[in-house]
Amino acid sequence: MSEKDTGAVREELIKYYDGAERVATIIDEEVAFPDGKLIVSRTDLKGIITHVNQAFVDMSAYSRDELVGANHNILRHPDMPAVAFKGLWDTIENGEKWQGYVKNLRKDGRYYWVKATVIPNVRDGKLVGYTSVRRKPSRSKIVESEKLYSTLM
Amino acid sequence: MPFNFTVSPDFAPDHMSGWFYFNTWLQRNLETEIHLELFDSFDEQREEIRAGKIDLIYANPYDASMLVREHGFKAVVRPAGKRDEAVVVVPASSGAEVVEDLSAGVRLATTADPDVHTIGMIMLEPADLDKSNITQREYDTYILVAKALLRGDADVGFFLKQGFDELSDLIKKQMRVLVSSQISVVHHSLLIGPNMQEYSDSLNGLLVNMHNEPKGAGVLESMGIKRWESMSVEQTEFMIDLIDTLMI
Numbered sequence: 001m002s003e004k005d006t007g008a009v010r011e012e013l014i015k016y017y018d019g020a021e022r023v024a025t026i027i028d029e030e031v032a033f034p035d036g037k038l039i040v041s042r043t044d045l046k047g048i049i050t051h052v053n054q055a056f057v058d059m060s061a062y063s064r065d066e067l068v069g070a071n072h073n074i075l076r077h078p079d080m081p082a083v084a085f086k087g088l089w090d091t092i093e094n095g096e097k098w099q100g101y102v103k104n105l106r107k108d109g110r111y112y113w114v115k116a117t118v119i120p121n122v123r124d125g126k127l128v129g130y131t132s133v134r135r136k137p138s139r140s141k142i143v144e145s146e147k148l149y150s151t152l153m
Numbered sequence: 154m155p156f157n158f159t160v161s162p163d164f165a166p167d168h169m170s171g172w173f174y175f176n177t178w179l180q181r182n183l184e185t186e187i188h189l190e191l192f193d194s195f196d197e198q199r200e201e202i203r204a205g206k207i208d209l210i211y212a213n214p215y216d217a218s219m220l221v222r223e224h225g226f227k228a229v230v231r232p233a234g235k236r237d238e239a240v241v242v243v244p245a246s247s248g249a250e251v252v253e254d255l256s257a258g259v260r261l262a263t264t265a266d267p268d269v270h271t272i273g274m275i276m277l278e279p280a281d282l283d284k285s286n287i288t289q290r291e292y293d294t295y296i297l298v299a300k301a302l303l304r305g306d307a308d309v310g311f312f313l314k315q316g317f318d319e320l321s322d323l324i325k326k327q328m329r330v331l332v333s334s335q336i337s338v339v340h341h342s343l344l345i346g347p348n349m350q351e352y353s354d355s356l357n358g359l360l361v362n363m364h365n366e367p368k369g370a371g372v373l374e375s376m377g378i379k380r381w382e383s384m385s386v387e388q389t390e391f392m393i394d395l396i397d398t399l400m401i
Contacts, residue, residue, distance in 0.1 A: 035252070036276060036334045038396065053337070059234035099401055115278065117398040123390060131391070137283045139253070 007028050011133065012078045016071070018086070026078060031059065039114065039134040042121070047072045050129065072132070073089040077105040081152035088118060092130055096118050101137055102143040113142045137146035156188035156208040156349050159201070160343060162192050163213055163266045163313065166294075168189035171277030171375030172211075178372045182359050183352055195265050214339045215267035218393045227342040228389040229353060230360045230381035237271040237341065238314040238334045243325050244302045247309075252332050255280045255309060261289040268339060271399050272399070276332050296389040299324050300341040338392060342384055356381055 008028045032089045039059055042051040052060075052067045060067065060075060067074070076085070080103050091098040098118045103111050114134035121129045137145075158179070160172050168192070176189040187209065192198040201207055201218070202224060204241035212220055214237060220226035243249050259282065263270050274283065290307065292298045301307040302322070314333060317325070343360070345353050363369035366378035373380060 002159050034335075035279075037333045038336050038395075040338070042391075055335075061172045097397070097401055117401060119394055121390070121394055131394040131398060133395060135275055138279045140281055 009015075014076060014078050016073050016076070017082070018071075024078070024105065024106070027108035027111075029110045031106060031110050031112045032132075033059070033112055033114060033136040035136065037136075040131070041067075041072065042129055042131050044129045045071050045127065045128075059106070060104070060111055063094040066107075075106075077103045077109075077111055079103050079149065079153075081149050082137075083152050084149065092120050095101075095127060096120075101141055102134075103145075103149070113137050113145070115141065125145050154189040157201075157206055158187050158189045158209040159198060160189075160191055160211045161213040161216060162195055162198060163264075164211075165319065165377060166176055167319075168344070168377045171372065171377065174372045174375050177367060178363075179356075179359075181258055185352070185354060193279075194268065195380050199296050208346040208385070209343070211341060211384050213266065213268050214392055214396050217270065217342055217344060217389070218396050220346075221389060221393055225347040227353060227386070228342045228384040229345050229357050230371075231340050231342040231384050232378040233380045233382045235315075235362055235378065236337055237268050237339045238336060239269045239276070240312050240314050240317050240333045241276050241331045242299075242302065242310045242312055242328045243308065243331055244305070247329065249309075249331060252276060252280050255282060257282065257286040259308040260288050261287050262300060262301040262310040263289055263291055264277070264293070264295065264311070265291055266313060268396075269311050269316075271312045271396075272334050272336065272339075275399060276334060277309075295320070296324075299328065300376075301396065303327055312376065314373055337397060340392070342389065342392075343381070353380070 006028045008089050010026050011023055012026050013021055014024050020103045035054065037055045038106050039055045040053040041049055041056050043049050049070055049072055052064060057064050057067065084100065088098045096141045104114060104132050105111055113138040114135060116132060118130050118132045121131055174188060176187055178388055180187050202220065210220065225330065239251060249255050263273065292301060295312050298310040299320055300313060301343045345356065360381040361383050364373055
């Protein structure tokens, strides 16, 4: 848990890239990434989740049924700048790998930081979707990312 | 010309004879000649793969990626319930209680096993450790990694979880596991090369039923495998994609 956490609760309107929006409860309380685990998901080309592993279910606090079929941006935390995700999409749509630090929003409003790697899935020469694998980030990288992202909001 | 079969050099030494029994069983049941060649090193084996001399291989997940994407191999089966997990271990006397307690300059004892090393390095990342700020030495076996830790030649070591579990209790109690991976979807698999593809279906049929046949069950036991389970193209691709994400 971050030393800066206050546990404060707020309601915030999250606007998504596709024009959709929702009001989410945001709790300023970190949930620690579990040691030794990887959070794995796959999406189609539009970012709709097609597969999640148990660590994803556990950390997101959503059920598997709620996740599969949902847009991956269900995890988007309002503290993440839109430009970070634009960089992600520009990179993977170009067929390249993307790596970065992301603050994710849980269903219960709390958050968790990940070091995320997203790679395009190519089958028979065709791009068919994306695989995202999240691992435990170091505290120093989280602090750096918090600083950087606050300047990009 | 017989087909050439090989096994990833990270197999447990106790199971070496099992792989020879397996090869005999395969030749009899597939009714074709197969030559089993075991290599001491990953590099030596990869040279043979690149030279197109391998037709069948029990490969670690890292090499499976190269075999499928670059050399046209296809996964046939994987050992049921066997997953490749790594553990990060310190001597029992170490002051480190969690990975984050390790700091730059630590001396790492590792092996040439590419999966274990890659997963191990990922588990050091939360401590801001990478190859640029640690010193590492590669050992031939997990027993030698354990010895390096016990002698004080290394501060931290990487083991295949199964390799660590198989060490004697006397050795194990002088060490402490800091973190154990729980990835679940990374595993070895039996891959068939382009020249042997005509045997793919019959090989799959034989192997998934191997545990139901008395002789086959005995051979499996000698290899430390309960039974084989079929592996689809998509399952293979998924594992390779996942491995790819771990390489950067």
